[in-house]
Amino acid sequence: MPKLVEPNLLEPERYEFFAMPMHQFELARRDFFKLLGAGIAVFAIAKDVMAQETAPSTKGFHNEDLPAAIGAWLHIGEDGIVTGFTGKAEIGQNIRTELSQTIADELGVPFENVRMVTADTSLCPFDAGTFGSRTTPTMTPQFRKVSAAARGVLLELAAKQWNTPSDKLVAVNGKITDHASNRTCSYAELVRGNSFAESIPAKVAYKPAAEWTVAGKPIPKVDAREFVTGKHQYTTDMRPDKMLYGKVLRPPSFGATLVSYDDSAAKSMPDVTLVHDGDFVGATAPTTEFADAALKAVRVQWKETPQISNAEIFSYLKQNAKPSTEDRFRDKKGSVPDGMAAAAHKIEATYNVAYIAHAPLEPRAAVAHWVDGKLTVWMGTQRPFAVRDELANVFHLTEKDVRVIVPDTGSAYGGKHTSDAGLEAARLARATPGQPVKLVWTRQEEFTWAYFRPAGVIEVKSGVDAAGKLTAWEFHNYHSGMSGIETPYDVANVHTEYHQVPLVLRSGSYRGLAATANHFARETHMDTLAATAQMDPLEFRMKNLSDDRMKAVLEAGAKSFGWPRKKTAEGQGFGVACGSEKGSYVATFAEVSVDRKAGTVRVVKLVEAFECGAIVNPDGLRNQVVGAMIQGLGGALFEAIEFDHGKIKNDHFASYRLPRFKDVPEIEAILIDRKDIASAGAGETPIMAVAPAIGNAFFNATQVRLTNLPLQPERSLNS
Amino acid sequence: MGQTIDLEVNGKRYPVRYSPDTPLLYVLRDELGFTGTKYGCGEGMCGACTVLVNGTARRSCQIPVSAAAGKPITTVEGLEKNGALHPVQQAFLDEGAFQCAYCTSGMIMSSISLLQSNHNPSNEQIVQSLQGNLCRCGTHPRIIAAVRKAAAKMQERG
Numbered sequence: 001m002p003k004l005v006e007p008n009l010l011e012p013e014r015y016e017f018f019a020m021p022m023h024q025f026e027l028a029r030r031d032f033f034k035l036l037g038a039g040i041a042v043f044a045i046a047k048d049v050m051a052q053e054t055a056p057s058t059k060g061f062h063n064e065d066l067p068a069a070i071g072a073w074l075h076i077g078e079d080g081i082v083t084g085f086t087g088k089a090e091i092g093q094n095i096r097t098e099l100s101q102t103i104a105d106e107l108g109v110p111f112e113n114v115r116m117v118t119a120d121t122s123l124c125p126f127d128a129g130t131f132g133s134r135t136t137p138t139m140t141p142q143f144r145k146v147s148a149a150a151r152g153v154l155l156e157l158a159a160k161q162w163n164t165p166s167d168k169l170v171a172v173n174g175k176i177t178d179h180a181s182n183r184t185c186s187y188a189e190l191v192r193g194n195s196f197a198e199s200i201p202a203k204v205a206y207k208p209a210a211e212w213t214v215a216g217k218p219i220p221k222v223d224a225r226e227f228v229t230g231k232h233q234y235t236t237d238m239r240p241d242k243m244l245y246g247k248v249l250r251p252p253s254f255g256a257t258l259v260s261y262d263d264s265a266a267k268s269m270p271d272v273t274l275v276h277d278g279d280f281v282g283a284t285a286p287t288t289e290f291a292d293a294a295l296k297a298v299r300v301q302w303k304e305t306p307q308i309s310n311a312e313i314f315s316y317l318k319q320n321a322k323p324s325t326e327d328r329f330r331d332k333k334g335s336v337p338d339g340m341a342a343a344a345h346k347i348e349a350t351y352n353v354a355y356i357a358h359a360p361l362e363p364r365a366a367v368a369h370w371v372d373g374k375l376t377v378w379m380g381t382q383r384p385f386a387v388r389d390e391l392a393n394v395f396h397l398t399e400k401d402v403r404v405i406v407p408d409t410g411s412a413y414g415g416k417h418t419s420d421a422g423l424e425a426a427r428l429a430r431a432t433p434g435q436p437v438k439l440v441w442t443r444q445e446e447f448t449w450a451y452f453r454p455a456g457v458i459e460v461k462s463g464v465d466a467a468g469k470l471t472a473w474e475f476h477n478y479h480s481g482m483s484g485i486e487t488p489y490d491v492a493n494v495h496t497e498y499h500q501v502p503l504v505l506r507s508g509s510y511r512g513l514a515a516t517a518n519h520f521a522r523e524t525h526m527d528t529l530a531a532t533a534q535m536d537p538l539e540f541r542m543k544n545l546s547d548d549r550m551k552a553v554l555e556a557g558a559k560s561f562g563w564p565r566k567k568t569a570e571g572q573g574f575g576v577a578c579g580s581e582k583g584s585y586v587a588t589f590a591e592v593s594v595d596r597k598a599g600t601v602r603v604v605k606l607v608e609a610f611e612c613g614a615i616v617n618p619d620g621l622r623n624q625v626v627g628a629m630i631q632g633l634g635g636a637l638f639e640a641i642e643f644d645h646g647k648i649k650n651d652h653f654a655s656y657r658l659p660r661f662k663d664v665p666e667i668e669a670i671l672i673d674r675k676d677i678a679s680a681g682a683g684e685t686p687i688m689a690v691a692p693a694i695g696n697a698f699f700n701a702t703q704v705r706l707t708n709l710p711l712q713p714e715r716s717l718n719s
Numbered sequence: 720m721g722q723t724i725d726l727e728v729n730g731k732r733y734p735v736r737y738s739p740d741t742p743l744l745y746v747l748r749d750e751l752g753f754t755g756t757k758y759g760c761g762e763g764m765c766g767a768c769t770v771l772v773n774g775t776a777r778r779s780c781q782i783p784v785s786a787a788a789g790k791p792i793t794t795v796e797g798l799e800k801n802g803a804l805h806p807v808q809q810a811f812l813d814e815g816a817f818q819c820a821y822c823t824s825g826m827i828m829s830s831i832s833l834l835q836s837n838h839n840p841s842n843e844q845i846v847q848s849l850q851g852n853l854c855r856c857g858t859h860p861r862i863i864a865a866v867r868k869a870a871a872k873m874q875e876r877g
């Protein structure tokens with residue numbers, strides 16, 4: 001068994017910037033029709049897409065390698081059912097609905113006639129993964145293009161049949177109509193007996209947002225009824241015939257190695273299969289209880305190594321930064337010393353950000369099934385093709401012999417990028433070929449053996465002149481990552497730098513990535529500068545901004561929140577923060593109430609204005625924005641992973657606190673629909689400004705500045 | 720496999736052979752296939768496994784299967800009657816009160832339990848009774864709206 005290499009975890013976020021290999025269309029065309037029945041298929045081949053599309057800009061000076069090309073394809077069956085295929089995964093962000101709307105809108109078919117096949121490596125085109133808020137900006141245009149091309153094919157078919165120029169025909173509601181002769185033919189009729197596949201031409205015109213009829217509407221989640229009735233099968237719910245339950249014996253701490261192994265007692269237990277391979281020990285049995293009992297009967301000894309704890313993490317990160325040699329980690333313009341010399345007010349501060357957990361409610365899980373040396377794995381992952389490649393690599397298989405299928409998943413938030421449970425289930429199932437094995441991580445395993453949003457230290461030094469204009473901005477991020485590291489404010493003298501530090505805990509992607517940490521530091525620092533210059537925090541931001549979209553979200557949020565507000569009660573505080581990332585803009589306003597006597601802090605209200613170009617589904621978007629605000633409350637106020645010598649100390653919901661109903665304040669989300677701007681993703685940006693807005697409101701109430709995430713405002717009152 | 724235990728789930732009797740201290744959750748899911756009831760933590764801290772036992776919301780991961788013997792158990796699969804959703808299910812649907820929806824069954828079962836004992840709960844009472852149910856996607860405001868809507872609908876019907 002080769003040692004697993006996980007390049008994506010060597011450096012938080014890096015894998016987001018690797019261009020993935022482009023190998024398309026492994027599914028032979030005749031196989032495609034065998035699987036789906038006769039009909040018309042239209043393909044967007046990545047090569048064509050590459051030529052037409054450049055990566056939409058994301059903030060940061062390191063985005064040149066963002067993978068831009070992702071294929072999509074579409075099939076119109078003889079029954080008139082349209083099926084879209086994408087490698088993207090549905091993880092609760094509602095892309096199944098959004099992409100169905102897009103196809104229905106562009107192709108001219110009833111929404112009910114559209115199906116989506118997602119994240120199945122045997123049926124869907126290669127895709128790097130469902131991350132980086134990329135589904136809307138990359139996948140909706142591609143489905144627009146294949147749908148527009150398919151519409152063109154149908155129009156031509158009808159034109160030929162009727163011997164009429166195709167530009168006299170209209171394609172609406174699943175039908176081609178010739179108004180001149182009053183003839184109508186359904187797509188289903190046109191397709192019948194006409195099986196063929198076509199790649200889209202290099203340039204396909206599609207509808208601008210202003211002409212959308214199905215997209216842009218608040219259509220409910222497409223298969224919602226499956227969820228309220230409990231019928232939807234998540235990976236954890238699967239029970240294929242002859243299935244066994246798997247369990248993995250976990251080491252007592254990270255990096256522990258197995259020094260002795262004795263399974264003599266466990267081996268004799270009926271119906272149990274033990275798997276021992278290097279440091280990997282697991283069991284399968286007809287029930288989880290039996291598998292558990294078998295592992296309890298295995299006698300093992302582990303060798304552990306001393307490791308650092310959360311108490312010393314921030315000094316460790318500062319002291320162990322690698323000298324940064326690569327230009328892509330650094331952005332400099334003007335002269336910070338000159339800018340500082342010209343400043344009337346100068347502020348230096350350090351911000352610390354803790355490790356936090358994704359804590360998806362559906363834990364990592366997989367069902368693995370080996371048949372005739374071929375492997376199929378069902379699992380909730382955001383990167384099915386990467387998982388497939390890793391499984392192929394580990395088990396010395398070709399990619400064709402591994403299939404990864406992602407059932408719609410019980411959320412991920414950037415936490416389900418790796419093969420983890422899938423690889424473990426496959427290792428277990430290899431011992432019982434023909435019998436599928438299901439492995440569901442326990443909550444404790446989920447808190448311990450997944451990866452975390454990396455901790456970080458951020459140092460900021462800056463100055464403003466007497467008129468309140470920024471003169472210098474120096475920003476150093478140690479370890480937590482580069483997303484959203486660049487300041488959106490106008491300043492001539494800038495030094496921004498990201499410092500790599502070797503991993504302490506296994507770290508990786510997270511909703512918003514490091515943008516949350518970088519926005520927390522920047523927006524808290526901006527608030528401190530405003531206070532020092534004795535300016536209103538909103539006015540100070542506006543004065544240093546020239547980006548109209550950023551100003552627009554600030555204005556919209558301020559109007560709704562009533563900024564500037566007069567305090568009407570003791571302990572009241574108001575705060576604002578804003579930001580832009582991945583092509584979208586956010587401004588968050590917070591009201592807090594501080595009771596010094598009781599030592600309590602309550603977030604009373606959050607107002608957030610968000611703009612991501614043309615809105616594809618305002619109902620789904622509202623869910624994502626409000627959801628990000630509430631999830632953001634946890635990282636802002638109390639979430640932090642505690643660890644010591646390679647052990648996670650708060651590995652239960654009882655000790656790792658998540659936002660619950662009582663934590664949820666009054667919430668208002670203002671969605672700005674810009675039909676003139678291409679749709680950007682919305683999964684991440686709405687989380688970024690929550691923490692600094694709350695921290696700034698706390699400062700407004702108490703004059704106490706909180707510089708760590710989580711803010712834990714009660715602690716500062718009690719100290 | 721332990722002794723035979725008679726379970727009554729969604730109005731049907733199921734004799735099962737399990738060790739008596741196995742949590743009800745695993746028997747419902749793994750043995751009987753009622754997978755609408757979810758595993759979230761196994762410690763009674765997330766509410767994803769909530770079912771009705773004798774009409775009251777209980778965490779099925781915290782009940783030994785033997786303790787549930789002979790008592791009527793309702794899971795999310797047992798709510799639909801003749802193709803019509805329970806008003807709470809319908810209200811969750813109408814409000815779009817889910818994202819990944821993994822918490823949804825538990826939320827629905829807890830809400831039904833609340834509405835059985837309190838026909839017109841205040842927001843505070845809804846918050847109080849759903850405090851033990853986690854929604855990591857942050858759909859709380861819509862869940863509260865759905866419970867209010869269901870309460871109104873159920874009162875209308877009497």
